[in-house]
Amino acid sequence: MESLDSSAIPWRLAAAALVLDERRRNPSAAIDRATARSILKRFGFLYPATIANLPADLRPRGGEMPLGITHGAIAPIGGTRVEVANLGCAACHAGVTYDETGGPRPDRAWLGTPNSSIDLEAYTQAIFDATRRHIGSEELLTTAATLYPEMGWRERQSLRWLVIPLAKRRLAALEGQPRPLPFPNGSPGSxxxxxxxxxxxxxxxxxxxxxxxxxxxxxxxxxxxxxxxxxxxxxxxxxxxxxxxxxxxxxxxxxxxxxxxxxxxxxxxxxxxxxxxxxxxxxxxxxxxxxxxxxxxxxxxxxxxxxxxxxxxxxxxxxxxxxxxxxxxxxxxxxxxxxxxxxxxxxxxxxxxxxxxxxxxxxxxxxxxxxxxxxxxxxxxxxxxxxxxxxxxxxxxxxxxxxxxxxxxxxxxxxxxxxxxxxxxxxxxxxxxxxxxxxxxxxxxxxxxxxxxxxxxxxxxxxxxxxxxxxxxxxxxxxxxxxxxx
Ligand code: HEC
Ligand code: HEC
Known part of the structure; x- marks a missing residue:
């Protein structure tokens, strides 16, 4: 909850905002998780089919999250539920492998290698721009519900009555500013x-x-x-x-x-x-x-x-x-x-x-x-x-x-x-x-x-x-x- 003030994001809302924003550029983009995935890949997040050096006793996580994003549900106040995501170690400290000619294999990751493509400046900026553009529209919630049909009534209500008002307040505080952060947030790999x-x-x-x-x-x-x-x-x-x-x-x-x-x-x-x-x-x-x-x-x-x-x-x-x-x-x-x-x-x-x-x-x-x-x-x-x-x-x-x-x-x-x-x-x-x-x-x-x-x-x-x-x-x-x- 505390890191929602800085690094963490209400994942389903942010993903919905990114997908809606994509539709402005490319009206034929589908409202589905494949679109969300292709947007996140542009920032250097990886969705590897295999992790080549995963210790034998660990099972790959799989699922819809990029490698290194940690996530879970929180209940900021009793009776609420919000799926929240944050950067974990492997978002930065796992990278692609390479074939024998130096061609990258984003489908095959290696833990411990630097992610020399992760672009947190572009990622932060895209979420900021997309959220600002769509926070006031009813479409944001319906898009989140389309992307995440498993999302229950409780989370939909939490987004509507708790998260969106908080996000609006934060965006109002940033009114007129082009960037969400006061400092430059890096470039691919940095x-x-x-x-x-x-x-x-x-x-x-x-x-x-x-x-x-x-x-x-x-x-x-x-x-x-x-x-x-x-x-x-x-x-x-x-x-x-x-x-x-x-x-x-x-x-x-x-x-x-x-x-x-x-x-x-x-x-x-x-x-x-x-x-x-x-x-x-x-x-x-x-x-x-x-x-x-x-x-x-x-x-x-x-x-x-x-x-x-x-x-x-x-x-x-x-x-x-x-x-x-x-x-x-x-x-x-x-x-x-x-x-x-x-x-x-x-x-x-x-x-x-x-x-x-x-x-x-x-x-x-x-x-x-x-x-x-x-x-x-x-x-x-x-x-x-x-x-x-x-x-x-x-x-x-x-x-x-x-x-x-x-x-x-x-x-x-x-x-x-x-x-x-x-x-x-x-x-x-x-x-x-x-x-x-x-x-x-x-x-x-x-x-x-x-x-x-x-x-x-x-x-x-x-x-x-x-x-x-x-x-x-x-x-x-x-x-x-x-x-x-x-
Ligand atoms: C946002 C990207 C990012 C995340 C997330 C991240 N790191 Fe790092 N890590 C870096 C960068 C960049 C440096 C180098 C920082 C510097 O030298 O000023 C670093 C440095 C380190 C170092 C020290 C290397 C050295 O020789 O100084 C260790 C160890 C490390 N990280 C482990 C972790 C672990 C464990 C986690 C998860 C708890 C983590 N990092 C999360 C980007 C990240
Ligand atoms: C007098 C100490 C010193 C000597 C001698 C030295 N280095 Fe370094 N090396 C450094 C320091 C300090 C850095 C970090 C500089 C920085 O990042 O701004 C560095 C950084 C590097 C890096 C970058 C590492 C990375 O992860 O980006 C490489 C590669 C490297 N050195 C290779 C060599 C090689 C090869 C030699 C011999 C020809 C050598 N160095 C000689 C002190 C030295």
Missing amino acids: TNGVAALKHALGAPLAEGGPGDDGIVSVPELGRREWRSALLADGAYALPGVKPGATVEADLTAERLRELAAITSFFTVPSMGVHPDRAQQRIGDAEAVFAWLRTYRPQPFPGAIDHGAARRGAAVYRAQCAACHGDYAMNESAAPQLVRFPNWIGDVGTDPLRARLFDAELRKAVGNTGYRKLIAVKAGRGYAAPPLAGLWSSAPYLHNGSVTSLGALLDPTQRQARFLVGGHALDFESVGLRLGPAGAYPDGYRPFSTPQWTDTTQPGRGNGGHLFGAGLTAADRQALIEFLKRL
Whole structure:
């Protein structure tokens, strides 16, 4: 109920509004769930037929909800009933798999891979626009009833007498505003957790909101349990751990519990949960970390030149391992991380996101019940992340500003403007498959609506991290072959 003020939505009403809005554009669109589904897919939500790495003892949920949407019925006041939906972890932390040529398989998802197409800005805006347009019309309720014939009398009455009046009141408060949120809410594959957290905790937003654009691209979750501080800038450190403390396979249960406690706090910005209640979910986050210990990212589905990968391992050891960690090589399976330095510093990448985790936000986090669970340390630059599952997680850097590993390692190849969302991968440069000028190749049909990334915009800069720039072309290619195996 509480998160209805922020992230959650009365699902059936919102779906009805989206479908009615679709009919304005396309009068022949049917009022059915297939239409609702096709609209939601455009925002990068997935309806996979299979989840390739679902643990054997779990059964797929199925049903009409996209992957990662959590939902259930609430009774805001006695005798009412409303079906409510919110973003769960897998909306952002499960992505598509790829075939051996880099073609995306939205029908086959992988938990732990970033959803590099999820576009919460477009999703929020579409629900806002559609609700505003249709809230006053009787058709909204009849459409909801057509879409959800199983909806009972109680929910229909709850929507009519409780939810619609509340929504009208909220929309009246936003009268004349073009957007429902004061801050930019990300772009495909990137979300704005810092601004969402400020919003949730009542901390001031940069320039009142529009300037709080410190977006972060959703990370791959592989080997994140080796970190001693979470977030792109390592702002959430484990209490009592020295910054930059090297982790060697000493992942004690105690450490995992502490990481889980920090992770439970992520439900505050991403789901609109109150910090006091978020703490009650630490046990669930512990279960997530127990799973992450056994988790393996998707193996690279294309060809790997193993001779080159061996040479690349040596280049990696010399040029990258000091910050990104040491691997034990293994001919058959993926190289194993054996030491992770938790390096944090300034490598010249776009500073905006790190800067926006400011003193006011530090104080606001410290004023929640998480004071003893999170040692907030901002202002140190960015953390060198574990590189597990790297090949599937383009675009790169914390802000998703670099299209491929080839372009990361050879800055002359970095593109100023490019599309992201519903993309295919290119296995040569290992990154987004793009045509000239950053558009998709002719004839490619993205599975979700892409948006342009313009790296000249604040927060989107693609400079810095010049490691690898001095390598010969052969060494660079060998390094990329090695990175495919992580
Ligand atoms: C709205 C999309 C979204 C949702 C929902 C979401 N996350 Fe995340 N997650 C992110 C982004 C983006 C980051 C990186 C944030 C940053 O670095 O500032 C992140 C970071 C993380 C990290 C830390 C990775 C690291 O190395 O710092 C963990 C662990 C994690 N999420 C787990 C979860 C779990 C568990 C849930 C469900 C309770 C969840 N996330 C829900 C988008 C999301
Ligand atoms: C001095 C420390 C340091 C060295 C050396 C270093 N990196 Fe990094 N690396 C970082 C930091 C810090 C980041 C995060 C920067 C950001 O996101 O703004 C990063 C980010 C990355 C990313 C982006 C990860 C993602 O998920 O988007 C890749 C890929 C990467 N490094 C590869 C390499 C390779 C390959 C080398 C060796 C040629 C290397 N790095 C050398 C510190 C380092």
